[in-house]
Amino acid sequence: MTDRLNETLARVTRRIAERSADSRAAYLDRIARAADQGPRRRQLGCGNLAHGFAACGPEDKADLKSAAKPNIAIVTAYNDMLSAHQPYELYPQRLKAAVRGAGGVAQVAGGVPAMCDGVTQGRTGMELSLFSRDVIAMGTAIALSHDMFDGVLCLGICDKIVPGLMMGALSFGHLPVLFVPSGPMTSGLSNPEKARIRQLYAEGKADRQALLEAEAASYHGPGTCTFYGTANSNQMLMEIMGLQLPGSSFVNPGTPLRDALTDAAARRIVELASPAARTPIGHVVDEKAVVNGVIGLLATGGSTNHTLHLVAIAAAAGILLTWEDFDDLSAVVPLLARVYPNGKADVNHFHAAGGMAFLIGELLDAGLLHADVRTVAGEGGLGRYRDEPHLGSDGLAWRAGPARSLDPEVLAPVAAPIAADGGLRILQGNLGRAVIKVSAVKPEHRRVEAPVRIFEDQDDMVAAFKRGELHRDVVVVIRGQGPRANGMPELHKLTPPLGVLQDLGYRIALLTDGRMSGASGKVPAAIHLTPEAVDQGPIARLRDGDPVLLDAEAGRLEVLIDEAEFAARTPVRPDLARNAWGTGRELFAGFRRLVGPADQGAAVFGRDA
Known part of the structure; x- marks a missing residue:
């Protein structure tokens, strides 16, 4: 790994820090004052606290009475219409058991809405999609507002859901937060073939039945859609920003490795909630982590939606990110991934070719990522994310990721990139x-x-x-x-x-x-x-x-x-x-009045009425 950062990367990071000095300092002061008060449930009145654990079992109730063990909030975006979120149905019980085994208590603090852009594309419901991000942020804040928790597990994957969870969690920036993915569905009909049939349908050369069969063969089971859109870009971001366990983004649901990673996330959040290892999300998401997120987006050809979402996420942490920062970084960050719609492969092929471990290792070696960041993985900074998880004889372990890509047409090294810039x-x-x-x-x-x-x-x-x-x-x-x-x-x-x-x-x-x-x-x-x-x-x-x-x-x-x-x-x-009425749009008139411009994240927060 080089000790020399790319000059543009260093300059843009300095510029962001200077631009954000006042707002970031104010944010850090707010979360420091919140942290000084310690676990909030110790300050709750007896009636308040009794309400908070009334439905718990005897063991959890005793632990919450004494405040001797950390209490972990689970904020879930489960519904079984979203293929990526359907696996979350059984996660709360699994996470509670793993947290209990690690010496903590876990409660489902709340659920947030999760709409599928794939269902609402071309429909009036899509006019609620972007605003759902800010609703999710507010829902996350409501879930955490009970002052009962020492750490947070966020269950979300898809388009507006992860950014919304992030923005809401950052308003409780004094708490450690760990994101728990469920992984992509296995590969079905290839994305190029799906696109071919869509185009034939647009030309009138294929009928609706042929189109529906193609779509159903492509979107065929639990997990994220396999193309590289916003949902899978979210997973890449959470990993490269240090908010998920290393190598956890693209492991398929329902596999032993996926289950082991879910259990490990539960154990890790208990550790992060302890005084010795406490890692608040407000300190993980700093200027360097935000820049790392932009670089990951550029190096993989990720979703344009993150020119909105990353700006809004950064603002929630007091960091002022601009489109010019994206533009300047794009000029020096090579494109290393070719995943549909940028190529024929899907995200499973990307993962098999070397995935996040290879990608992060290449960028670190080229001085194109900040290595000295805090992450949920603990000591070692982003270097920990060069490793990939596997199941050995003793259970879950991490080993060094591949030193070379197993398919350079899908995942290329910095020395021979797919394109010279991020595109x-x-x-x-x-x-x-x-x-x-x-x-x-x-x-x-x-x-x-x-x-x-x-x-x-x-x-x-x-x-x-x-x-x-x-x-x-x-x-x-x-x-x-x-x-x-x-x-x-x-x-x-x-x-x-x-x-x-x-x-x-x-x-x-x-x-x-x-x-x-x-x-x-x-x-x-x-x-x-x-x-x-x-x-x-x-x-x-x-x-x-x-x-x-x-x-x-x-x-x-x-x-x-x-x-x-x-x-x-x-x-x-x-x-x-x-556009004013129908499909719930009348409920969002206030949002349309308050929302900011696209280059400021298109958020409803921080705007005067």
């Missing part, structure tokens, strides 16, 4: 600022200059495609999709038709103030545009036929008309009446 870039110009992920976009498609066709709903765009109106060079604009407009839904429905148009040889791009997907694909997509249309951002002054340039290599996003003429136009305010 996540910031576009700027007279249309505002946007994010683009180019790791799956071929170089010849990264610069598009074409007239725009404007829509305010993805269904209208799909209908126009079916009528043949988009079979030309075109920049498709979907506006009125930002956080303040309708909650910033993912526009995943656009992927197949845009892919069809590109394959026909047209110059195609997407521009939107909404989100595309954690699985952003082969068509250049300028997403998360800010200012958004509802705030009279420049996108609201675009008109059909305006020539727009999207240049991912140069970082440009511009409308190519006279500056004075463009500035003089009256912005078109999106018609939001159809």
Whole structure:
């Protein structure tokens, strides 16, 4: 391992620390004052405490009366509609038993909602998806508000759920927190074959039955979906930021190794809650850990959603992360993983090729990660995460991870990367600022200059495609999709038709103030545009036929008309009446009023009413 950090990595980390000095100091002061009070249940009134353990068994009740043993909160996002969360059904009993065996007590402190973006894609329910993150954060805080706990086990995997759990847990930053994954489902129908049938369906060359059979063969059992979208990016982040046990992210559910890792997580949180080894999450998630998370995202071609989530997570710890930090780091961090949609492999192939142990080892050796960080694994910093778990004759143990990739086409070394940079870039110009992920976009498609066709709903765009109106060079604009407009839904429905148009040889791009997907694909997509249309951002002054340039290599996003003429136009305010009611959307009107811009994490916290 080199002792020399990459100069850009060191500079960006210093810049973040300097920018965050006041807010981080205030956060650390808050959690220090909370920690000074010791286990809160010792200060509860007798009636309060009695309520807290009334339903416990005699042994746990006696331990909680005396406050002699640590009490561990389990915050669970279990439901059995999400394939990734279905395994959590039986986790609480298993964790309670393992915690008890390690000398502690565990209680399910609360449950948080967990919606599946795969189910709500293209539906009105997707307009609640991003806001569910902040609801989960608040639900986590409610679960921990009882002042009964010395440590926390968080059960969550998927898109908004892990960021929400993180944000909520960081509001109790004086407590140690450990995330417990359940792992990915086994490989089914290959992701390229699934994408092929989706595109055939979009072209009218496959029927709904063929599409449904393909989807069911792909999403076929318990565990995370196997493509590298937001859910699996979450798991990578929790590991590279030191919040999960080493090597625990991508072990399949229902296996002996998975069960052993779950038990080990329970034992470890009891240790972390002890005075001798106490490791509060507010100290684990520092500026270096946040930068490590960004680097992991870039090195693996992870989800664009984390340009929102990591910013919001960092802010919850008093750390001010910006899109410019992503952009500067992307220029020096090589892309080391090729997992669908950036390649043909799935996350099981990534894990088999060497997984997180190889990835982290390569980045550490290249000076592209901070090694000197606190983690839930204990002494040794991030170097502990070069090891991988296995079951030996004496049970669970860790051994050195592979020194070389078993499949360089899926997981490459730093010396021979898949691409020289991380492929996540910031576009700027007279249309505002946007994010683009180019790791799956071929170089010849990264610069598009074409007239725009404007829509305010993805269904209208799909209908126009079916009528043949988009079979030309075109920049498709979907506006009125930002956080303040309708909650910033993912526009995943656009992927197949845009892919069809590109394959026909047209110059195609997407521009939107909404989100595309954690699985952003082969068509250049300028997403998360800010200012958004509802705030009279420049996108609201675009008109059909305006020539727009999207240049991912140069970082440009511009409308190519006279500056004075463009500035003089009256912005078109999106018609939001159809987004106000139905599927629970009326309950989130306050969120839409309070939410911040995309480049500040699109969070409802920290904003004036």
